[in-house]
Amino acid sequence: MLLTWKRAFLAGIVLGILGIVVLVTGVVPVKASSGHWQITRWFLDFASDRSVSFHSRGTQPPEDGERRDVRLGEEIFQTNCRFCHGLPGKEQPPVARGMTPTPPRLDRSLLEKEPRELHYIVQHGIKFAGMPAWPVPARGDEVWPVVAYLRKSLEEDRETFRAERTESDLAAITKLPVLQACIDCHGVDGASRVGKQVPQLTGQAEGYLRQSLLAFRSSERFSGVMMPVSHDLTNQEIDALSKHYHEATWNDVRTRVDDDVADQATIERGRELATVGDRGRKIPSCQKCHGPQAENRRDDYPNLAGQSKWYLQQQLELFEKRSRGGARTARLMHTIADKLSKRDRSDLAAFYASLQTPAQPSEH
Numbered sequence: 179m180l181l182t183w184k185r186a187f188l189a190g191i192v193l194g195i196l197g198i199v200v201l202v203t204g205v206v207p208v209k210a211s212s213g214h215w216q217i218t219r220w221f222l223d224f225a226s227d228r229s230v231s232f233h234s235r236g237t238q239p240p241e242d243g244e245r246r247d248v249r250l251g252e253e254i255f256q257t258n259c260r261f262c263h264g265l266p267g268k269e270q271p272p273v274a275r276g277m278t279p280t281p282p283r284l285d286r287s288l289l290e291k292e293p294r295e296l297h298y299i300v301q302h303g304i305k306f307a308g309m310p311a312w313p314v315p316a317r318g319d320e321v322w323p324v325v326a327y328l329r330k331s332l333e334e335d336r337e338t339f340r341a342e343r344t345e346s347d348l349a350a351i352t353k354l355p356v357l358q359a360c361i362d363c364h365g366v367d368g369a370s371r372v373g374k375q376v377p378q379l380t381g382q383a384e385g386y387l388r389q390s391l392l393a394f395r396s397s398e399r400f401s402g403v404m405m406p407v408s409h410d411l412t413n414q415e416i417d418a419l420s421k422h423y424h425e426a427t428w429n430d431v432r433t434r435v436d437d438d439v440a441d442q443a444t445i446e447r448g449r450e451l452a453t454v455g456d457r458g459r460k461i462p463s464c465q466k467c468h469g470p471q472a473e474n475r476r477d478d479y480p481n482l483a484g485q486s487k488w489y490l491q492q493q494l495e496l497f498e499k500r501s502r503g504g505a506r507t508a509r510l511m512h513t514i515a516d517k518l519s520k521r522d523r524s525d526l527a528a529f530y531a532s533l534q535t536p537a538q539p540s541e542h
Contacts, residue, residue: 448529
């Protein structure tokens with residue numbers, strides 16, 4: 179028995195020495211061109227699938243389908259994902275095919291995964307696979323549109339859901355090239371093209387728009403959608419975009435972004451809270467900072483009129499969870515959001531959604 183233990187100990191020493199020699203000499207190739215062995219690939223794929231299935235348990239897609247808006251999901255995918263994966267159902271870019279491991283093809287086999295599993299992969303990424311996590315961990319809500327886009331495009335075998343750019347779009351980009359980064363979601367006129375999750379920028383204060391873009395660029399305001407877009411913007415480009423959308427007016431007649439029509443009682447409760455506040459709960463009125471019809475209102479606060487009810491309610495929830503971020507002035511909202519009930523948030527959002535946006539024609 180003692181001899182057996184000695185042999186095992188010596189074998190362990192020999193293996194350890196060999197391991198150190200391999201590590202120090204660099205004899206084992208790490209080149210991507212050789213790929214993985216078949217058994218290595220199987221083991222990694224199996225372990226990854228089981229881990230995703232286990233850790234995504236309990237994740238539920240949002241009940242509100244608009245939170246998974248397909249058009250918005252496509253814009254996010256085009257900005258962040260297509261360079262490695264290509265378009266769903268299509269061949270991958272040549273450079274991505276040379277990666278080890280190779281990013282998986284987005285074909286119909288992806289539909290075998292549950293939405294919660296796709297959400298987990300996009301939000302958290304995959305170790306040892308080159309799949310990065312969502313840029314802002316606190317904003318898992320932004321991932322659902324990507325999941326919706328992947329599933330919808332594969333179910334319908336569609337290459338794209340994007341609306342083609344009009345002649346006025348192309349003319350605006352020619353005049354102000356930096357609009358290329360904004361136009362597919364915000365349009366030329368600042369009116370959301372992709373649903374309730376994207377705010378209306380039409381006529382917002384120039385100071386607020388500039389402050390927001392700077393906060394997105396520095397990651398002080400949390401968004402995995404806006405941070406990558408604003409990362410490369412120069413100060414001059416931020417100034418130009420802020421001025422453009424501040425001066426913008428709606429170009430054509432379109433339906434309201436918000437389809438959730440609140441009853442009048444809800445709107446009136448929101449109006450009372452917005453204009454008077456609640457002294458008993460130490461909730462100040464919203465009007466002085468956010469309008470409507472506030473005199474001497476600072477231009478580094480947003481005008482909330484005409485935003486979608488969903489968007490406004492979501493922003494208040496993010497403030498309460500400390501998941502929104504923003505410039506210094508945004509932190510003033512934390513203590514206020516803490517005092518608002520779910521009904522308060524719904525009432526305030528309904529009231530402001532019922533109003534006209536800045537620079538919105540009266541017939542809308």
